[in-house]
Amino acid sequence: MAEPPVGAQFVHEIKFDGYRALARVDHGGTRHSERSAGVTIWTRSRNDWTRKFGTIAAALAKLEIDSAYFDGEIVALTETGQSNFQALQNSFETGSTTSLYYFIFDLLFLNGHDLRAQPLLQRKALLQEMLANNPHELLRFSSHWSGDGKKFLQQCCRQHLEGMICKDGQQPYSAGRSGDWLKIKCTNRQEFIIVGYTAPKGHRQHLGALLLGVQEPEGHLRYVGRVGTGFSGESLAQLKTQLSLRTTTKSAIRNPPSGRGITWVKPELVCEIEFGHFTKDKLLRQAVFQGLRVDKKPQEVSLELPSARSLRAANSAPTEPLASGNEVTLTHPDKILFPPDGPTKKELADYYARVEGRMWPHVERRPLALLRCPNGPDKGCFFHKHVDERRVEPGLAALALQEKGGIQQYRYLVAPMGLRSLVQLAALELHVWGSSSEDPEHPDQLVFDLDPSPEVGWDQVVVAAGAVRKLLARLKLKSFPKLTGGKGVHIHVPIARRYDWEQIKNFCQTVARQLAEDHPALFTVSTLKVKRTGKIFIDYLRNQRGALYVVPFSPRARPDAPIAAPISWKALPQHLPANLYTVRTIDKYLQTYKRDPWPSYFKLSQPIALLE
DSSP: OOOOOOSTTEEEEEOOSSEEEEEEEEOTTOOSOSSOTTEEEEETTOOBOTTTTHHHHHHHHTOSSSEEEEEEEEEEBOTTSOBOHHHHHHHHHHTOOTTEEEEEEEEEEETTEEOTTSOHHHHHHHHHHHHHHSOBTTEEEOOOBOSOHHHHHHHHHHTTOOEEEEEETTSOOOSSOOTTEEEEESSSEEEEEEEEEEOOOTTOOSOSOEEEEEEOTTSOEEEEEEEOOSOOHHHHHHHHHHHHTTEESSOSSSSOOOOSSEEEEOSOOEEEEEOSEEOTTSOEESOEEEEEOTTSOGGGOBOOOOOHHHHHHTTSOOOOOSSTTOOOOOSSTTOBSSTTTOOBHHHHHHHHHHHHHHHHHHHBTOOEEEEEOTTOGGGOOEEEOBOOGGGOOTTEEEEEEEETTEEEEEEEEOSTHHHHHHHHTTEEEEEEOSSOTTSTTSOSEEEEEEEEOTTOOHHHHHHHHHHHHHHHHHTTOOOEEEEOSSSOEEEEEEBOTTOOHHHHHHHHHHHHHHHHHHOTTTEEOOOOGGGOTTSEEEEGGGGSTTOOEEOTTOBOSSTTOBBOEEOOTTTTTSOOOTTOOBSTTHHHHHHHTSSOSSTTGGGOOBOOGGGO
16 A cells, blocks of 8 residues: 655645646736636546636636646635535535635646646746735645655644645656655545446435446456445435436446346446445445546546555644644633633643544544533533534534524534634533434434433442343344443444434334333333432433434533543443543543453444344
């Protein structure tokens, strides 16, 4: 797998998540045009997309030059300044391209002079100077790093970017990638060829899942699995329309899967997929659809994987941000957030820095609700769910979700610095949905909340947790315990992301009622407190759309700042108070669990047999 090249001549750039675009400007002696006359924008497949990128074309038309030829990437930026391919796709679906930017990384011609034979660094110096003299919000110079490529890769991965591009700064322009232009990725994300689709099930319309293939070196197409999540209703309809025009009776792949309800299509459409990993059988796991790549041809698609070093970098020690403006300043860092004696705001930020590697996978890209206590929990707190999409804090982004009263915007974390932003907001507890912002309508985990009445002892809670675990095991579901930071226990169950909220709520209700029936002296499913005396309420309603649970490692708004701590099943039978670990005693937790007590959690994508 690729590693950053070594050598002082190499420069490194951020790999943007957008459309590669070549742009020609030829004013023919006329400048300052309000129109895009004299500007042409092509994709890498030589499709003329000048009209699609009308705002970019208009910006290029205003350059005070006679002529030029640029190479770069057109992207949609999130509130945190990161490129996002889904946002780019959404801009085409809605017809709004006002949030698109052109990051230019090369200059091939300028005012009649052919620069392609010049070294890259000279071309970039001319490009930077030209753009500095012609500032425009939509036209950005693609900066580069001339230092240690390994360090740059680590920074890219820590900030959850797609990866980096390494180029030889002494080389002339090359139209394609070679040994002088190397792409190194942080994530398992790439293009695949659509070779078929399955019929929809349940509430799904149009189609069920896409069947995917990849080009082998000898020229054959190999089946790599399917993707059934990441779609919107609109994208499903559009895909079905395009695929219906390409149906065929014969599979284009050498190793087609068996099964009913498969419709084969000609291998003409390319899509981008993010996924967890490949199985031993070389099939995709945890695949999520990102969008069609109409700028790429099937013959361009080959298998790519992130470097081993980049995967390690994503979990290594924190690094400095790649660009200025990413710091989050804490005002009044000594302010006590947890009376009477703390922790303070700074202590809470330092705590997040200590547990970031463990906490981040649990909180990343999940719709958030914050328990905010600006003056401390003893002076009043409030839940803050909705946000103004124009004022999202650094490290966070906004997600539009349909609610009964209309569409509302939710925060979700996209970069670890967002945890520091939440400290600045005096958010003492972080609560999340059981689904990802990438596919909010299909949960990927269940949470059973064991809430004991005041007179119930810890020993009974331990027995109850064991009963839940045993029943789930009978249903072929592996589960994981978490201390809530109070008296209770949460039991987490990672599941395949293919069931809707109604299915999940009904399943969890069935489990809860079965537990209450099997252990009537221990459990109750009644929401009436008068019926909970001496029992443990098993709250299955946390598994419905819009319901929340406290995220692992979140503090609780209580004295001493106890945390919601993932533990092992072996530790649970010990006589542990649920609030054993706190923000200030996190070292005790990390010494007890030098390795993650849930080591297989994010590798599991468990089907629910009762819903199949």
